[in-house]
Amino acid sequence: MNEKFIYLDHNATTPADLRVIEAMRPYFNELYGNPLSLYKFASKSREAVELAREKVAKLLNAEPNEIIFTSGGTEANNVAIKGVAHANLTAVRQVKKRGNHIITSKIEHPAVLKPCKWLESQGFKVTYISVDKYGVIDLDELRDAITDKTILISIMHANNEVGTIEPIEEISRLAKEHNVYFHTDAVQTVGKTSTNVDELGVDLLSLSGHKFYGPKGVGALYIRRGTKLVPFVHGGGHERNLRAGTHNVPGIVGLGKACEIAELEREEAKKLKRLRDKLYQGIMDKIPEVIFPGHPENRLAGTLSICVKYVEGESMLINLDFEGIAVSSGSACASGSLEPSHVLLAMGIPREVAHSSLRFSLGRDNTDEDIDKVLTVFPNIVKKLRKISPFGKHR
Amino acid sequence: MALEYTDKVIEHFRNPRNVGVIENPDGIGKVTSPICGDIMELYIKVKDNIIVDAKFQTFGCAAAVASSSILTEIIIGKPVKEALKITNKRIVKALGGLPKEKLHCSVLAEDGVKSAIEDYLRKAKRR
Missing domain, CATH: 3.40.640.10 (Type I PLP-dependent aspartate aminotransferase-like (Major domain))
Incomplete structure (x- = not known):
């Protein structure tokens, strides 16, 4: 490490x-x-x-x-x-x-x-x-x-x-x-x-x-x-x-x-938005079947919420943690309450999709290199976990 | 929630054993955790009443994946009757323990093996 x-x-x-x-x-x-x-x-x-x-x-x-x-x-x-x-x-x-x-x-x-x-x-x-x-x-x-x-x-x-x-x-x-x-x-x-x-x-x-x-x-x-x-x-x-x-x-x-x-530091939001959008674009390009909850425009500059279908959130979180990357998840397994995120459910997202949620929230010290690293390791994590997933074989 | 997984859990989660599907299996167990919604599918191959192969696919957290993985290690080579007696406690013990809020993940694995064996026994009767 x-x-x-x-x-x-x-x-x-x-x-x-x-x-x-x-x-x-x-x-x-x-x-x-x-x-x-x-x-x-x-x-x-x-x-x-x-x-x-x-x-x-x-x-x-x-x-x-x-x-x-x-x-x-x-x-x-x-x-x-x-x-x-x-x-x-x-x-x-x-x-x-x-x-x-x-x-x-x-x-x-x-x-x-x-x-x-x-x-x-x-x-x-x-x-x-x-x-x-x-x-x-x-x-x-x-x-x-x-x-x-x-x-x-x-x-x-x-x-x-x-x-x-x-x-x-x-x-x-x-x-x-x-x-x-x-x-x-x-x-x-x-x-x-x-x-x-x-x-x-x-x-x-x-x-x-x-x-x-x-x-x-x-x-x-x-x-x-x-x-x-x-x-x-x-x-x-x-x-x-x-x-x-x-x-x-x-x-x-x-x-x-x-x-x-x-x-x-009022200008900081611009930097966060650029990095966040880079992360969004990279995930869009590299990982199929991901949805992005949250308003496309009226949204906090540094926040990117995603649901990676067929993969449970906590399992992604822990794999990212192995790589030294800290994120959070609204999955039932990660919540401690064993209920998926009430926010995602209220937005009409099905339970099993909410179970696949991950949140990236960026801040002042994040750099382009940080995002590059996530975009390098995260697609492989998803690929590996989808292989374990019973939903994976149907695709 | 801080993660308090044992090394054994982490090891099985990182390198799960016997992941996949068995073509023409003798029994399939498909179970969903009523607690959190995790899903496990277990495939078994049986010869002379002994489980000779097992493969799984699990949609779930690290505890669910590790429980599934270690379960396959426990049941391969075991007589069907014995495998039917495996409890979630046995799985937890093999993993060196699970956090309290993750115990239900080991129940998913217990349910998975029971369901697969029941499917096998049903099919065996029909033959």
Whole structure:
């Protein structure tokens, strides 16, 4: 294994940028004060947190006081969804609208689906909107689902498995027309594509540091001024009482730095798209009977989802791993839940085809050589596995 | 999900034994895992009540392929009656263990051999 390790799973996580790590370093044991302490020493930590808040806000075109820090994307989603839901149960004044109905989609990340499922167990009603074959939300179904009891729509900005970008602007217009809060899980888009909250028209937006070269264990929730939430983690008065717990100062500083770097690297999407398209073209040319789920154009630049018919996904993943190439799969065998990807199934892909899924997600450090290597070894892996497959002999 | 496969599993997955199809087999087993949808086809050749050859094709993960592969090694040379008694536990043991969430892959191999032998016995009766 002296070959170069090729990492093609950036939708799962990314390496922290060295500039991020450098920015974080002093806040572990030099400037370690608690931002809420009153002496001068601690004010350095407080200033660092507030500077990071400004950087996050700038990337989203928001105000700093509209950003709260969380432990990551999952927590941001929980704060947003449960926060709006519970504001409807409690005596919060000026809540936008009273009701018990939430609308989301069938292709959300579990970090949205599971809070919604849990709220169903607490008496809320949830509608799960369908998607078309490209993974795009059915806007007509969404429009028809809105009732006078609807309090929240939560639709992801881009899907983590297939990369399809959802029509957020259209959804936010619908939400506004009906006076409903709109939350988007933008964990896959922040730092990769434009996430201007005014252009998107969202009230709440979740993001996660480690998806765009920041540290793990830190994220943020954008909360448009005036949006009524009740807190989800109770304790000290941190983050405007919305998220108690001593600030993860190094993490927050790292997140701020990652946002700053993302603004500098806006051209990166072009490179990722070129490499991704090269990979797509190469697979098209070299491997028969492959399908490519995901929207052909409105898709994250670095994401390529494929289903290689007659071959199970995990078996491809492990063979690529032998070659030092890291990817992921939505196959039932790879999921741990023994169910093929709910995203692919919602897109109308048959179970046995979803069982053959593989996701390549490219990032900053990938090169042409990386793609060349994949295109050299991957067709042979497929050929070998198709020989083992009972479907193989019919062709 | 992190992969915790034994060297034996990896070795059988990388170099599976007895892959393929037997022309004019004495028994065929075609089974699908109700758990994950993996599919196994097993072909056997029987002479004087002894399995003299076995070949398989499997659509599945590393655990399913390795279970199929080691199963063929176990059954070749065995009397039909004995092969019928092979359980998934035997397969797991031969592989040096399987991750808990992959145990059903060894059940697929057990089902495969049972199904192939049942097919053989049905055909043998008709003769």
